[in-house]
Structure formats: structure tokens, C-alpha cells
Amino acid sequence: METVLTTHFANERYRRLETYRQYGGYEALKKAFAMDPGQIIDEVKKANLRGRGGAGFPAGVKWGFLPKDLSRPRALVVNADEGEPGTFKDRLIMTRGPHLLIEGIVISSFALRAYACWIYIRGEFVREARIMDEAIAEAYAAGLLGKNILGSGFDLDVTVHRGAGAYICGEETSLINSLEGKRGWPRLKPPFPASVGAFGLPTIVNNVETIADIPWIVTHGGETFAALGVEKNGGTRLIGVSGAVNRPGVYELSAGVNLKEIIYHHAGGIKDGKALKAVIPGGSSTPVLRPDEINVAYDIESMGKIGTMAGSGGVIVIPEGTCMVRALSVLMNFYAHESCGQCTPCREGTGWLKRIVGRIEAGKGRKGDVELILDLCDNMMGRTICPLSEAAVMPAQSFIWKFREEFDRHIGEQKCPYGNRF
Amino acid sequence: MSVAFSETGRAEFERLLTRYPDRKAVILPALHLAQKEFGYVSDEAIVYIAGLVGTSPADIEGVASFYTMYNRKPVGKYHVQICRNISCSLLGAEHLIEHVTGKLGVNPGGTTPDGKFTLSQVECLGSCGTAPVMQVNDEYHENLTVESIDRILDQLP
Ligand SMILES: Cc1cc2nc3c(=O)[nH]c(=O)nc-3n(C[C@H](O)[C@H](O)[C@H](O)COP(=O)(O)O)c2cc1C
Ligand code: SF4
Numbered sequence: 001m002e003t004v005l006t007t008h009f010a011n012e013r014y015r016r017l018e019t020y021r022q023y024g025g026y027e028a029l030k031k032a033f034a035m036d037p038g039q040i041i042d043e044v045k046k047a048n049l050r051g052r053g054g055a056g057f058p059a060g061v062k063w064g065f066l067p068k069d070l071s072r073p074r075a076l077v078v079n080a081d082e083g084e085p086g087t088f089k090d091r092l093i094m095t096r097g098p099h100l101l102i103e104g105i106v107i108s109s110f111a112l113r114a115y116a117c118w119i120y121i122r123g124e125f126v127r128e129a130r131i132m133d134e135a136i137a138e139a140y141a142a143g144l145l146g147k148n149i150l151g152s153g154f155d156l157d158v159t160v161h162r163g164a165g166a167y168i169c170g171e172e173t174s175l176i177n178s179l180e181g182k183r184g185w186p187r188l189k190p191p192f193p194a195s196v197g198a199f200g201l202p203t204i205v206n207n208v209e210t211i212a213d214i215p216w217i218v219t220h221g222g223e224t225f226a227a228l229g230v231e232k233n234g235g236t237r238l239i240g241v242s243g244a245v246n247r248p249g250v251y252e253l254s255a256g257v258n259l260k261e262i263i264y265h266h267a268g269g270i271k272d273g274k275a276l277k278a279v280i281p282g283g284s285s286t287p288v289l290r291p292d293e294i295n296v297a298y299d300i301e302s303m304g305k306i307g308t309m310a311g312s313g314g315v316i317v318i319p320e321g322t323c324m325v326r327a328l329s330v331l332m333n334f335y336a337h338e339s340c341g342q343c344t345p346c347r348e349g350t351g352w353l354k355r356i357v358g359r360i361e362a363g364k365g366r367k368g369d370v371e372l373i374l375d376l377c378d379n380m381m382g383r384t385i386c387p388l389s390e391a392a393v394m395p396a397q398s399f400i401w402k403f404r405e406e407f408d409r410h411i412g413e414q415k416c417p418y419g420n421r422f
Numbered sequence: 423m424s425v426a427f428s429e430t431g432r433a434e435f436e437r438l439l440t441r442y443p444d445r446k447a448v449i450l451p452a453l454h455l456a457q458k459e460f461g462y463v464s465d466e467a468i469v470y471i472a473g474l475v476g477t478s479p480a481d482i483e484g485v486a487s488f489y490t491m492y493n494r495k496p497v498g499k500y501h502v503q504i505c506r507n508i509s510c511s512l513l514g515a516e517h518l519i520e521h522v523t524g525k526l527g528v529n530p531g532g533t534t535p536d537g538k539f540t541l542s543q544v545e546c547l548g549s550c551g552t553a554p555v556m557q558v559n560d561e562y563h564e565n566l567t568v569e570s571i572d573r574i575l576d577q578l579p
């Protein structure tokens with residue numbers, strides 16, 4: 001299959017500018033400089049490029065939200081927070097193809113007329129930040145960043161900004177606050193970042209993978225990119241498969257690849273010859289699927305039709321013999337820990353979910369606890385500043401809807417039938 | 423006791439100031455720098471950064487306390503952080519945490535009496551495809567087993 005991003009990732013030297021250029025790197029940038037910024041945005045629209053950070057918003061449409069007047073400087077912010085459990089793909093791009101991201105940044109900034117770009121990278125990624133910094137230094141030295149890039153008259157500064165351990169900072173407005181040196185509290189929208197974003201400037205926030213797709217789109221055209229995927233979800237995706245599979249890892253596949261094929265063909269099937277019990281298909285926040293539901297195309301629309309999401313492309317594979325209450329308990333601990341606490345339904349709700357699921361797992365569940373969880377979930381939806389609250393609700397509801405008997409059994413027997421272990 | 427960045431630290435701080443349109447944006451990188459230079463983010467470091475940035479210590483404190491990576495108390499020479507999230511749990515992280523707890527004789531959150539190790543459980547490290555994973559100081563260790571953890575920890579000087 002044609003690949004957009006990973007084609008040369010096996011070559012360790014691809015991260016160096018010289019090798020990247022030998023493979024045709026920065027030719028797309030030259031082509032872009034000969035185009036009109038509006039033309040580039042049109043190609044991105046034609047590409048049906050959907051944001052790869054989780055929400056799947058069409059990138060070209062988002063780019064069109066910037067205010068028309070050019071009097072205020074604009075900013076591009078690249079989201080490299082990669083915090084959604086099950087997601088580990090942007091790290092691959094940054095370590096194997098940092099110049100792919102940088103070239104994408106320069107082209108996107110030119111198209112958006114941004115004067116600066118910040119790459120917000122999770123704080124734990126020390127090595128990844130260093131590789132990005134080295135690649136950025138190479139690009140500056142070669143005149144690919146800074147003033148008058150390749151004689152085009154276009155100037156751009158790019159800076160890596162490290163986060164410091166907070167999942168919520170992956171949410172774009174929290175990320176902007178964190179970039180500005182504040183606590184990572186999400187902001188009420190509107191105003192949207194496109195009108196008031198980083199440092200008060202009109203700002204576009206995109207995921208690493210979204211931006212890294214841009215050079216290929218410019219080289220080959222939006223329609224060619226679109227054709228690699230399916231109707232409303234163009235291109236390829238980096239799909240990270242983790243958990244109980246024989247070959248965990250990141251696979252670059254058509255956006256419309258079949259989920260069952262991802263797990264059984266690409267990732268080599270379930271580890272230790274076990275049967276499959278469940279799949280969390282797009283990062284920990286996405287509703288869980290039963291084995292009889294995974295014969296489905298992985299594109300955004302098809303996944304939506306069966307009540308779940310392709311999210312950030314993180315497929316988490318759960319084998320038979322796993323206690324689903326314990327698995328949910330791990331997730332509920334996570335969301336309770338990561339709620340920023342600004343909104344009462346989220347702060348209190350995630351805390352209660354953690355406690356109730358925890359006590360069911362501990363063999364101390366009470367009659368009515370399952371209904372209580374579902375009630376809490378209803379009260380946590382649609383009443384908060386950001387979607388983290390819903391991100392906790394989606395696994396809670398779906399685990400109960402699809403594996404209800406395990407919750408009932410824990411409560412009925414007053415113990416974990418799996419012996420409180422994974 | 424007051425603290426101050428080394429000469430290179432100070433140069434790095436000055437460089438950071440040129441990378442943002444607003445002075446306060448250097449707070450996170452400055453806190454990272456402080457942790458690197460002083461080992462942890464002490465009250466003195468907070469006062470020092472507040473002075474450099476031109477804001478109040480309470481402001482810096484409020485930011486620092488929001489983020490889990492800033493250690494407001496001294497940690498061991500090696501900060502062993504084991505991921506406990508879902509992909510790592512599915513492949514045995516709980517067992518590894520129990521093993522290291524026994525091996526070091528400290529519970530998560532604790533530091534060994536000799537000050538060599540601090541053990542923490544952390545959330546997803548963004549490395550789920552090579553689970554189970556731990557981070558020791560800046561470095562990731564992936565595809566962990568009891569044997570490889572023993573080897574890694576035993577080799578640390
Ligand atoms: C709680 C939460 C965490 C998020 N974490 C990330 C993340 O780690 N990386 C990311 O790219 N997007 C993340 N997002 C999505 C961003 O808010 C935003 O939609 C995305 O960066 C936009 O880029 P895209 O359109 O290219 O996907 C998160 C959203 C929420 C609500
Ligand atoms: S929904 Fe939760 S994480 Fe989001 S702003 Fe409200 S309290 Fe914070």
C-alpha cells in the first residue's frame with residue numbers, strides 16, 4: 001500500500017536533514033512557495049484530511065476559520081502532547097521523521113500566514129524534544145527556518161515547548177494556557193483559538209500527524225491523498241496497536257482499513273493464542289467494542305455509525321481472561337487524576353466513578369451501584385467546559401452496556417471473580 | 423538559602439525569553455531548568471524564577487503545583503516511574519510495580535533511605551506499543567520484564 005509518512009522510517013538516518021533531502025525532502029516546500037496560500041488550503045480541503053488528534057475535525061475547514069484581516073499576527077501550534085492512553089504514533093513521527101513535521105509546519109504556516117509556530121510536546125518526551133530541537137537547528141542552519149526561507153520572503157520561527165505532566169494539556173485551549181505559562185485549565189469557547197488563541201493571536205492548533213501529512217498533499221495533490229482513504233476521511237492513518245497482540249506497534253494504513261484486519265493481520269492476532277474479549281478502538285476515551293463488533297471499517301464515519309470513534313488511532317486489545325471491572329477501574333483512576341477540577345460535574349463525577357468502580361472491583365459493591373454509575377454519567381455529559389468529562393463517561397457507559405454481567409457478578413459475589421488481577 | 427542558575431542555565435533562560443511574545447511563557451521551561459539544575463523545585467527556586475520572570479512567587483507556585491513533573495520535594499537520585507495505565511496493565515505492569523516495591527522496599531511515592539531511588543506510578547507514557555514501560559529520570563525503558571527491570575536498576579551507579 002502507498003504510505004504517506006512512514007515510507008523511509010526504517011532508515012535511521014532519515015531524521016537527518018541530508019538524508020531527508022536525498023529522499024526529496026523540502027521539495028514540497030519549494031512547490032508550496034510557488035503556490036498561492038489559498039491554493040494550498042484548497043488542496044488540504046480536497047484531501048479530506050481529518051484531524052488526527054482525536055476529534056477528527058476537517059483540517060481545511062478549520063484553517064478557513066482564521067479571521068480574514070491580516071492585521072494581527074497569526075500562530076500555528078502543533079499538538080505533540082500525545083497523552084491519550086493507547087496512543088503512541090506522534091512519537092514515531094518525531095523520532096523517525098522530524099523534518100517531515102518541520103516541512104509540514106513551514107508549508108502550513110505559509111498557507112495560514114503564521115509568523116511563528118510552537119510545538120507543544122509532552123514533558124516526558126525528553127528524547128523526542130531533543131531530536132526535534134536538533135532537526136530544527138539543522139533547518140535554521142540550512143535556511144529552511146528563520147528569515148526569508150529559501151529566498152521566498154517568508155519568515156518563520158519554530159520553538160519546541162515542553163509540557164510538564166498533565167493529560168488535560170492535550171486539549172487545545174488548555175494547551176494554549178500551558179504554552180502561555182499558566183495552569184492548564186481549558187478555556188470556555190467561544191472565542192475559538194482561530195480568533196483568540198495563543199498570546200491572544202488567531203491560532204490554529206493541529207496534531208503532529210495532521211501537519212506531517214501536509215508535504216505529501218502538496219506534492220501529490222489533495223485528490224490523490226483523499227483517494228488513499230475513504231469518502232469523508234482521506235489519506236492514511238498511523239494506527240497504534242497495543243495490549244495483547246503478537247505484534248504491537250504503529251501501522252500506517254488506509255483510513256478505511258478494516259478494524260479486524262488491523263488486529264488479526266497487521267498486529268498478528270491475539271497474544272498467546274487467546275480469544276479476544278474486547279477492543280478499545282481509538283484511545284482510552286472511545287467506547288469499547290465486543291469481538292462481534294470489530295468487523296468494521298476504521299474510518300471516522302463508519303466507527304461513528306456503530307457508536308464509537310477512531311479517535312487518536314490507538315487500538316487497545318483486551319484478551320479473554322481480563323477482568324473488565326478492573327480494566328475500567330484503571331481508566332477511572334486516570335480520569336479522576338487528570339480532571340482539572342474547574343467544572344463541578346467533571347471534578348465530582350470523575351471522583352465518584354473512580355470510587356464506585358473501585359469498590360465494585362474490591363468486592364464491596366452495593367446493589368444499585370451500576371445504576372448509580374449510569375446516573376452519574378448522565379449528569380456529566382454536556383455540562384462542562386471541555387470534553388474530558390465525556391471522555392471519562394464514554395468508557396464507563398460502554399463497559400457497563402457491553403459487559404454488564406461482570407459488574408453484576410462482582411456485586412453479587414462480593415468479590416472479583418478474577419482474583420483482583422489482570 | 424537563595425539559589426541561582428549556573429552560567430549556562432542563565433544563558434538558556436535568556437535564550438528562552440526570545441522565543442515567545444510574552445515573558446510569562448518561559449515559566450514552564452524555567453521550572454524544567456530549575457529542576458534540572460537544583461534537583462527539585464524548591465521554595466527558593468520559585469522565588470528566584472518569580473524574580474527573573476517578573477511575577478509573584480504565588481503565581482509561579484500556582485503554575486508549578488498544577489503539573490505532576492515538577493517535584494516540589496527532593497526525590498531520589500533515580501526517579502523510577504512505572505506506567506500503570508491500561509496497555510501496560512494488560513501486559514503485567516501491576517506485577518512489575520509489586521516487584522519493584524518489594525525490591526526497593528518502598529511504596530509508590532516513597533524514597534529509599536539512602537536517597538538513591540524514588541518510586542512512582544505514573545499514567546500513560548505514550549509508549550503503549552512497547553509496554554510495559556517505565557521512565558527513570560529522563561530515560562524510557564520499554565518491553566519490561568522482571569528480569570530486565572532488575573538488570574536496569576541494579577546497574578545504576
Ligand atoms: C482531554 C483531551 C485531551 C486531548 N489530548 C490530545 C493530544 O494529546 N494530542 C492531540 O493532538 N490532541 C488532543 N486532544 C484534541 C485537541 O483538543 C485538538 O482537537 C487537536 O489537537 C486538534 O488537532 P487536529 O484537528 O489536527 O486533530 C485532546 C482533547 C481532549 C478533550
Ligand atoms: S470538563 Fe473536567 S477537565 Fe475539562 S475543564 Fe471541566 S473540570 Fe477541567
Ligand code: FES
Pocket residue numbers: 085086087505506507508509510511545546547548549550553555
Ligand atoms: S499505557 Fe503505559 S505507556 Fe501507554
